[in-house]
Amino acid sequence: xxxxxxxxxxxxxxxxxxxxxxxxxxxxxxxxxxxxxxxxxxxxxxxxxxxxxxxxxxxxxxxxxxxxxxxxxxxxxxxxxxxxxxxxxxxxxxxxxxxxxxxxxx
Numbered sequence: 001x002x003x004x005x006x007x008x009x010x011x012x013x014x015x016x017x018x019x020x021x022x023x024x025x026x027x028x029x030x031x032x033x034x035x036x037x038x039x040x041x042x043x044x045x046x047x048x049x050x051x052x053x054x055x056x057x058x059x060x061x062x063x064x065x066x067x068x069x070x071x072x073x074x075x076x077x078x079x080x081x082x083x084x085x086x087x088x089x090x091x092x093x094x095x096x097x098x099x100x101x102x103x104x105x106x
Contacts, residue, residue, distance in 0.1 A: 008032040014051040049074035
């Protein structure tokens with residue numbers, strides 16, 4: 001199902017989460033020159049960073065006084081038309097936001 005990620009990011013450490021976002025109306029558009037794998041869905045791009053923050057190219061803790069699991073935003077949604085960006089810590093937050101976009105008709 002997600003052959004591009006396996007070719008472009010063979011060391012990606014959270015295939016289960018990545019694949020959970022693939023389905024009808026979505027496509028794996030991962031490209032090895034990007035910093036992380038990407039899915040096109042709901043007219044936006046969903047970038048999913050590595051689960052292990054030490055493998056991330058963009059890791060920036062929200063608050064260095066918090067444990068990593070409470071400050072690591074590894075999900076990014078970008079509108080390719082407006083370039084507006086939202087970031088999230090959990091897959092559940094992403095799912096809720098994508099549902100909101102779908103209901104809104106974006």
